[in-house]
Amino acid sequence: xxxxxxxxxxxxxxxxxxxxxxxxxxxxxxxxxxxxxxxxxxxxxxxxxxxxxxxxxxxxxxxxxxxxxxxxxxx
Numbered sequence: 001x002x003x004x005x006x007x008x009x010x011x012x013x014x015x016x017x018x019x020x021x022x023x024x025x026x027x028x029x030x031x032x033x034x035x036x037x038x039x040x041x042x043x044x045x046x047x048x049x050x051x052x053x054x055x056x057x058x059x060x061x062x063x064x065x066x067x068x069x070x071x072x073x074x075x
Contacts, residue, residue, distance in 0.1 A: 010057070011056070011057060011058060012057060012058055012059065012060055013055075013057040013058065013059045017057065025054075026054075027052040027053070027054050027055070028052060028053040028054060029050050029051070029052060030051045030052055030053045031050070031051040032048060032049070032050055032051075033048070033049045033051070034046050034047065034048060034049060035047055035049050035060070047060050047061055047062060048060075048061035048066075049061065
């Protein structure tokens with residue numbers, strides 16, 4: 001059993017999704033939005049959210065994802 005078997009499917013893209021796709025995905029960004037996440041201290045953390053034409057899952061643009069996108073495409 002994998003740890004991922006213990007959790008319901010997520011609406012967000014995970015590294016496991018990319019691994020299952022053979023290590024690469026070519027996606028077209030359909031939209032950009034924002035989502036507010038609750039922090040432990042009661043404050044909010046706003047992050048970018050990317051949606052794609054090719055799949056229903058979205059990508060949260062955290063620090064690592066932002067740096068990767070900037071390195072690949074500029075910014």
